[in-house]
Amino acid sequence: MEQTPLTGRWRLIILSPEEEDEIAAQLAGPKWYQAVTDILSAEGPPKMIPANDWRYQWVRDTLRRLESGIPILQDEHKMNAHWLDAYPDEAPLPPPAQYPLRPRPRGTDSLRQYCDTWCGKKSSSSAHVISGPPYSLLIVDRPDASNAFSYGFGPDGACGVVIYSGFLDDILAKAPARSTYGASPTRYLPDETSWWSHLFGSLFAVTPTSPPVSSYSVPTEEQTAELAILLAHEVAHLVLSHHLETLSSGTIIVPAIISMVADFARALLFPVTMLFGPFVNDAVAQLGKVGSGELSKVGEYCTSMSQEIEADIVSARLLAHAGFDAREAVAFWESRQNAPKSAECSSAQSDNPVTTWALARQIMGASHPVNEVRIEKLKSELVRWELEKRVALRKRMEGEPERRSIWGLI
Numbered sequence: 001m002e003q004t005p006l007t008g009r010w011r012l013i014i015l016s017p018e019e020e021d022e023i024a025a026q027l028a029g030p031k032w033y034q035a036v037t038d039i040l041s042a043e044g045p046p047k048m049i050p051a052n053d054w055r056y057q058w059v060r061d062t063l064r065r066l067e068s069g070i071p072i073l074q075d076e077h078k079m080n081a082h083w084l085d086a087y088p089d090e091a092p093l094p095p096p097a098q099y100p101l102r103p104r105p106r107g108t109d110s111l112r113q114y115c116d117t118w119c120g121k122k123s124s125s126s127a128h129v130i131s132g133p134p135y136s137l138l139i140v141d142r143p144d145a146s147n148a149f150s151y152g153f154g155p156d157g158a159c160g161v162v163i164y165s166g167f168l169d170d171i172l173a174k175a176p177a178r179s180t181y182g183a184s185p186t187r188y189l190p191d192e193t194s195w196w197s198h199l200f201g202s203l204f205a206v207t208p209t210s211p212p213v214s215s216y217s218v219p220t221e222e223q224t225a226e227l228a229i230l231l232a233h234e235v236a237h238l239v240l241s242h243h244l245e246t247l248s249s250g251t252i253i254v255p256a257i258i259s260m261v262a263d264f265a266r267a268l269l270f271p272v273t274m275l276f277g278p279f280v281n282d283a284v285a286q287l288g289k290v291g292s293g294e295l296s297k298v299g300e301y302c303t304s305m306s307q308e309i310e311a312d313i314v315s316a317r318l319l320a321h322a323g324f325d326a327r328e329a330v331a332f333w334e335s336r337q338n339a340p341k342s343a344e345c346s347s348a349q350s351d352n353p354v355t356t357w358a359l360a361r362q363i364m365g366a367s368h369p370v371n372e373v374r375i376e377k378l379k380s381e382l383v384r385w386e387l388e389k390r391v392a393l394r395k396r397m398e399g400e401p402e403r404r405s406i407w408g409l410i
Helices: 016-028 030-041 054-067 070-073 109-118 163-171 195-203 221-239 242-276 279-323 328-335 353-364 372-399
Strands: 136-141 148-152 159-164
Touching: 016 030, 016 242, 030 136, 030 148, 030 159, 054 136, 054 163, 054 221, 070 221, 070 279, 136 163, 148 221, 148 242, 159 163, 159 221, 163 221, 221 242, 221 279, 221 328, 242 279, 279 328, 279 372, 328 372
Parallel strands: 136 159
Antiparallel strands: 148 159
């Protein structure tokens, strides 16, 4: 059991520290690109945008800008000391989080610290490292898809973001470009010198083509802000280690609990079903398997729903610390509620998310669509920022020490 950083939500991680380290090692360095390519290949050979394409560098630069705000999340009380001094017409800054971003502790740390203290030794911590930047990045050349997902866990590029070119096309088409990217009429820029860019080029060989003039224009700040909102959502998934939680709940906890309940129900019904012969008993067993599978999808939906809301809330902090206006995220997600090419932005999963979410909404009711719930939670978070600021400013004027308000704790 542990509390999620920044939000304080309790969750259960079944994976052992050694298993988590193994997952991180399997995805570190160039292995992440191969793992993601295998996932994308399920729908056919993917076509990637190369690292020397101006669109790739635009996304990469925006991602790096968001990554610059992650260190602030580790100690907002010190590094975000001016959140009260922002003018009303400026982009709001979040109040310091009650649960700052810290390395996730191992379950054996407390016992080791107690034993070392009892023996008079200096205690050493073996806490997990933060799955922080730099994150890996892939852009899939699919104009018919306007979404993204995050995948992986661990340092050294073991986690990253995959974004589809359809989303870039959508936001670039909203407003005219400001100016050309450079004097040379080509969208391909000089190659990067990092190791992963060479790997990217070797894995996905792309022959440069001559694009239209508008395709190598410099995006406006408004277009960059929309890109940052989507990227911040995916980065929040990585910062909060949602991939590990999905593995624990989706493959271990929920199936195990449902399987035990189904077996218990079959045992209670066995005295009745055995009277009708083995065929009826086998039919009940098969029905139980189908029902447990559907209920497992509902459990995955609940986990995914909480993660999406949590990622929206944390992404607002990332946007604010990176110099963007977090309030624009509300209008962004509202505009994507009924987008025909968009999909939910979440960790990569093998099952079809549309079917899972439709089933869950049939059971739980569809009076409150998923996107509307997320938007309302995001609005509530931004309102909380304003209320926290008003309380803190009033205490400053009255000479009281600046501390968290009751509203903030709630």
